[in-house]
Amino acid sequence: MPKYEPILLKNMLQPGYAGSLADYERAGGYQAVRKVLGKLSPAEVTGIVMKSGLRGRGGAGFPTGVKWGFLPKDYQGPRYLCCNADESEPGTFKDRQLIERDPHQLLEGMLIACYAIGAASSYIYIRGEFVLGAKILETAIKEARAAGYVGKNIFGSNTSIDIWVHRGAGAYICGEETALLESLEGKRGLPRVKPPFPATHGLYNKPTVVNNVETLANLPHIVNRGAEWFASIGSPPKSTGTRVFCVSGHVKQPGNYEVPMGITFRELIYEHAGGMRGDKPLKAFIPGGASAPFLTPDHLDVKLDFESVALAGSMLGSGGVTVMEEGTDMVWAALRLMEFFYHESCGKCSPCREGSSWLVQIMRRIVNKRGRMEDLETLTDLCKNIAGRTVCAFGDAEVSPILSTLKHWRQEYVDLIQAAETANLIRPEPVGTKH
Amino acid sequence: MLKEKYQAEIDEILSRYPVKRSALLPLLYMAQREEGYVTEAAMQEIAGILKLTPPQVYETATFYTMLNLKPVGKFHLQVCKSLMCALVGSDTVIGWIGAKLGIKPGETTTDKLFTLSIVECLAACGTGPMMQVNDDYYERLTEEKLDRILADLRQTGTSSLKTGPFMWPEPAKPGA
Numbered sequence: 001m002p003k004y005e006p007i008l009l010k011n012m013l014q015p016g017y018a019g020s021l022a023d024y025e026r027a028g029g030y031q032a033v034r035k036v037l038g039k040l041s042p043a044e045v046t047g048i049v050m051k052s053g054l055r056g057r058g059g060a061g062f063p064t065g066v067k068w069g070f071l072p073k074d075y076q077g078p079r080y081l082c083c084n085a086d087e088s089e090p091g092t093f094k095d096r097q098l099i100e101r102d103p104h105q106l107l108e109g110m111l112i113a114c115y116a117i118g119a120a121s122s123y124i125y126i127r128g129e130f131v132l133g134a135k136i137l138e139t140a141i142k143e144a145r146a147a148g149y150v151g152k153n154i155f156g157s158n159t160s161i162d163i164w165v166h167r168g169a170g171a172y173i174c175g176e177e178t179a180l181l182e183s184l185e186g187k188r189g190l191p192r193v194k195p196p197f198p199a200t201h202g203l204y205n206k207p208t209v210v211n212n213v214e215t216l217a218n219l220p221h222i223v224n225r226g227a228e229w230f231a232s233i234g235s236p237p238k239s240t241g242t243r244v245f246c247v248s249g250h251v252k253q254p255g256n257y258e259v260p261m262g263i264t265f266r267e268l269i270y271e272h273a274g275g276m277r278g279d280k281p282l283k284a285f286i287p288g289g290a291s292a293p294f295l296t297p298d299h300l301d302v303k304l305d306f307e308s309v310a311l312a313g314s315m316l317g318s319g320g321v322t323v324m325e326e327g328t329d330m331v332w333a334a335l336r337l338m339e340f341f342y343h344e345s346c347g348k349c350s351p352c353r354e355g356s357s358w359l360v361q362i363m364r365r366i367v368n369k370r371g372r373m374e375d376l377e378t379l380t381d382l383c384k385n386i387a388g389r390t391v392c393a394f395g396d397a398e399v400s401p402i403l404s405t406l407k408h409w410r411q412e413y414v415d416l417i418q419a420a421e422t423a424n425l426i427r428p429e430p431v432g433t434k435h
Numbered sequence: 436m437l438k439e440k441y442q443a444e445i446d447e448i449l450s451r452y453p454v455k456r457s458a459l460l461p462l463l464y465m466a467q468r469e470e471g472y473v474t475e476a477a478m479q480e481i482a483g484i485l486k487l488t489p490p491q492v493y494e495t496a497t498f499y500t501m502l503n504l505k506p507v508g509k510f511h512l513q514v515c516k517s518l519m520c521a522l523v524g525s526d527t528v529i530g531w532i533g534a535k536l537g538i539k540p541g542e543t544t545t546d547k548l549f550t551l552s553i554v555e556c557l558a559a560c561g562t563g564p565m566m567q568v569n570d571d572y573y574e575r576l577t578e579e580k581l582d583r584i585l586a587d588l589r590q591t592g593t594s595s596l597k598t599g600p601f602m603w604p605e606p607a608k609p610g611a
Contacts, residue, residue, distance in 0.1 A: 012602060013606060015606070023532070093562075093601075096558050129557050129558070130558070169552075185457055186456035186457045186459035248561045249522045290517075321516065328522070336517065347533060
């Protein structure tokens with residue numbers, strides 16, 4: 001038995017559970033949406049979600065009920081719900097499991113959210129590589145449509161809600177909510193300038209809510225068991241409920257672990273994920289996906305909740321915990337992540353587009369023992385000129401691997417550069433301009 | 436021509452969206468499914484269907500890495516090299532594939548069977564090293580497993596080693 005009561009993973013942990021409509025209903029599924037439709041007002045549903053303290057599971061951790069509350073009350077045209085299933089943050093693989101193993105849990109959550117915000121149409125924007133996930137969702141929607149749970153007058157009520165699957169095509173940035181909307185409109189996935197926010201000008205310029213898969217999957221449980229129950233789990237009052245943490249890297253048993261927020265990294269890594277591979281000491285870990293700054297063994301007793309991780313100088317982000325053992329080359333690790341960000345920069349803002357290229361070139365030079373001491377200053381300087389100077393949060397994210405490894409493992413950079421000096425290899429001129 | 440062959444499917448796709456342009460990615464996927472990559476002729480045709488200019492289609496198609504604008508081999512091997520996979524040996528996997536097939540990243544075998552691409556995170560970080568072959572994921576790769584996958588692909592066009600509905604750690608077996 002798991003140490004903590006699983007909520008989102010409960011059904012799929014049952015032997016033989018295949019995620020069909022029959023399976024889901026046998027496990028008590030589609031009762032929450034029945035409790036809501038026509039019995040509670042949309043404002044009451046939003047109130048329950050606010051009271052539960054549920055915060056977005058995609059990365060930013062914005063309170064879900066508050067997000068819904070931003071939609072204009074008196075607007076008479078169409079509104080939209082978009083489910084963000086573009087799971088692309090390196091280190092994160094929870095939404096994939098929630099979709100492929102229990103698709104109806106997500107669909108029920110979407111129906112509740114649509115009812116609360118008054119949306120008659122909703123789209124699941126799923127990353128293009130999840131071909132199997134998209135097929136499973138299509139099948140689940142077909143089942144739900146045949147049962148009268150999706151489409152016109154769902155559950156015999158006067159509410160009509162439709163759900164469609166829309167596949168992305170391989171762009172990390174489309175997980176940013178306004179880039180997602182652009183992509184869904186058939187354009188290049190470039191983030192929009194905010195404000196205006198999607199709550200007023202979203203999909204097709206209409207009021208729109210974008211919520212992550214895990215966020216939406218929590219809704220049936222909150223409705224069924226009450227806001228107080230949910231708010232009592234985890235690390236109240238600000239980080240309530242469980243999170244499905246994705247553990248990867250040098251651990252014995254990587255995988256998805258659903259635990260209440262507020263347990264320590266030590267417990268997650270050493271108890272749930274089985275400890276370090278080959279029992280080597282832990283050297284570093286990333287607490288919340290590639291965008292989150294690296295942390296050190298000194299941070300193992302930090303609690304896995306939004307505030308504690310922020311206080312430690314990083315972020316809980318998407319819940320992707322990547323663990324590195326003693327012996328891992330931290331400059332190389334930062335370069336790998338930097339190459340990811342360089343590849344995925346959408347190109348809209350110059351500091352990010354050009355800066356990511358320069359950062360990769362300098363980092364490659366250092367790793368290849370061709371670096372020079374002033375590169376360290378250039379790196380810091382470049383990073384400071386990218387973060388906060390772009391339309392979306394990508395700029396802040398892309399500098400975190402370099403800045404955090406420079407902070408904690410500066411000596412490794414220095415050693416590589418000194419090795420270059422000793423070897424007296426031919427070094428190219430510095431790349432980019434100094435500011 | 437897509438329109439002659441798939442009119443009903445195109446109509447169904449268009450019915451999902453209040454604005455035609457939203458059907459662009461689904462139609463580009465349809466074109467890729469048809470010919471293995473997105474041809475210029477297909478982009479012209481899609482522009483006509485959606486009442487867009489060809490450059491509007493082209494600018495969108497070039498943004499997304501999953502849309503191939505050039506022909507690729509029958510099996511498109513896409514190995515993840517992001518940090519999480521690299522920590523558990525993705526570079527070694529790339530080396531194995533290169534040695535077994537005699538191709539470098541970005542190249543296609545002369546028999547046009549295999550194309551090797553190096554890609555960024557595919558959301559299988561707990562089960563790396565991994566690769567995607569066309570629509571399917573293959574995870575926790577070892578050299579022995581890779582040999583079997585390549586042999587299966589050559590012989591039958593698919594492999595039973597591909598990942599089904601994902602769950603990791605593995606779920607309890609029925610009846611256990």
